[in-house]
Amino acid sequence: MSAKPTSIWLRLAQSLRTIWDDDAPDSQAPVGKAKVQANRSRTEATELAANTLRDQLLNDPTLQARLHIISLAEFRESVGDKWARLADKVAMIVEQVIRRHVGRDNPFCRDGEDSWILAFPRLSPDQARQCTLGIIDDLGRHLFGGETPLNQKPMAVAAEVFVADAVADDGDLHAHRIRAAVDERRARSGPETVSESANRWTSMGRGDQAIKADDMGWESMDATSARKSIAFDPDMIGPLPPTAKLSLLWRPTWVASGEAISAYGARIIRIDRDGAEPIEGVRAYPPGDEKTALTLDRFVVANAVRDIKAGARSGDEAANQASVIVPISWSSLASDQRGSIVVPFSDLTQQIRNTRLVVEIFGIPDGTATPELEAVVSYVRSLCREVLVRTHLSAKRSSLAAEIGVSMVGLDLSELLPEEKMDDEHLLETLDRIQESTARDGIGCYLWSARRRRVVGGVVKGGFGMVNGPGLMKDIPRPAMVVPAPRSRFIAA
Missing domain, CATH: 3.20.20.450 (EAL domain)
Structure with missing residues (x-):
């Protein structure tokens, strides 16, 4: 049975690299019936991938599967009217960073203007969480030029929701539950953290795991010696x-x-x-x-x-x-x-x-x-x-x-x-x-x-x-x- 176009499974499956993406193009592009057949094959393969993904994440209780959400709502609000002209470029950067971290077997899709949904069918909950946190850290460098100042909330947050709670029987997302998870994470994110675990922009507060200044390259400064505002x-x-x-x-x-x-x-x-x-x-x-x-x-x-x-x-x-x-x-x-x-x-x-x-x-x-x-x-x-x-x-x-x-x-x-x-x-x-x-x-x-x-x-x-x-x-x-x-x-x- 074909999945609804709005199905989260279909949307996620469309980001997976299927076999035709790896094949070198023929010397002559398909024409006529051959082209139609190629498009039909791709559609069927995507729907098959969507069904497989649903079965993996929804029907395997040992996986304890969650959908992971990356939200730039804080960043969107901070730039105000500039968001309209920044949105497309921001999306390109975010998706490049996500692809770099998740590889080819873990799908993702954009959800609304400032959020992305990720699924990790091949990773444990802890591995999936660490991958998401790595994306957040990388976005700190690519989007915001480095560290988030101590007196500001982070511009990106990561949240997660159990698949069974996040997805309806027809494959649609329970949007209110996704929003609630993001809102809760934003509310609980203090100036130093993006989540209550190890999700931080920098090494602040990590004790023995703090990154050495030599590894950072540029001179790092902790909270007690942070650069004074030029004001x-x-x-x-x-x-x-x-x-x-x-x-x-x-x-x-x-x-x-x-x-x-x-x-x-x-x-x-x-x-x-x-x-x-x-x-x-x-x-x-x-x-x-x-x-x-x-x-x-x-x-x-x-x-x-x-x-x-x-x-x-x-x-x-x-x-x-x-x-x-x-x-x-x-x-x-x-x-x-x-x-x-x-x-x-x-x-x-x-x-x-x-x-x-x-x-x-x-x-x-x-x-x-x-x-x-x-x-x-x-x-x-x-x-x-x-x-x-x-x-x-x-x-x-x-x-x-x-x-x-x-x-x-x-x-x-x-x-x-x-x-x-x-x-x-x-x-x-x-x-x-x-x-x-x-x-x-x-x-x-x-x-x-x-x-x-x-x-x-x-x-x-x-x-x-x-x-x-x-x-x-x-x-x-x-x-x-x-x-x-x-x-x-x-x-x-």
Whole structure:
């Protein structure tokens, strides 16, 4: 007897890889009656798989079978109106992660807009639960960029319901029981947990099972030393006053490929009033002040383009080979006014954009969803040769960045908070771990604002792709020529 289209057994069976998925396609596709026969065979095979699945899960009391639910309801509510444009991309990511964990013998299907149902006919209840928790952990990295902050509920939860309680005789789900299981799990999930068992985003509270910092790659921080919000940074400054003066300098950058000073990074300088100390780089951007960020980014891009064009007009071939790195804040690139920021790039020739222009994204908030990050990176990549992402010590974005088309991830030492600063020895140890982690993920890493030669030499020796700062060379008014700088020179120093 054919299963109802709404039957959970049929919906689950449709995700199983049946024999025709593994067969190589014939040189000629079926036509006419042959095509109809092929489609009928597939339908019959799916219905057979649905019946087998029902018998396995519903009629075998020794299995104690449960349906497992993964819900992103918390995430959906947190993004609000953005969900409409994120939903499809989120679904693709979730299903890729699920497939990676469950293999070919354990089916799943989407249920509504923000939930997925999984069944594990070949696993014990404990094995099935651990597999589901592994999916939740992996989603933490792919969707939310790493750890869930301690003061927030997790964005994804896992629940489970006995098959006999979840499925009606006709194969339809008891939707109210599925919702009740998810709601109960959400209500019981504290800031540190996704369920009351071992279902956690990170190693917090696992005691002897805690993941070592070396295994995490990026520097891990526990609850007592968690990164302080930039909103409480004592060096925080206010909005840009009308009296402020802005200027742009260029920081010579050593690049490992070619072993030369072959890139120049734009760096904004802000002076709010006569006699005031200059405020450089990211510290010129007040946290949460989108208006000031837009003003500063427009200035950076417009003046960077001015300097690049001036070099091109000079006719000096040697001065028109180096890469130019233009930093733009996440605040501006994620806003609906980003077009006004990047429009000056259209004044550059296509050749310059494709061969010399590099855009660096900085100020990405913790917990930014992968689809949002991927959308911004994709937008920026259409404008330039490559995209860099600047992060911070406690972030773990390298594997994610590699997957969405970022060429390098990096740090700016001038952004370290007071409690993050350390002596050269410990800093180099931390940077070594970062480099090893990014290398495993197949992506390069860079370091800005190295003030001491020992640090410059250490990261050059350690395999960083780029480095700049006062310990290398002082800032200059505009991009200059490529200058050979063998690796051995820095290592010896």
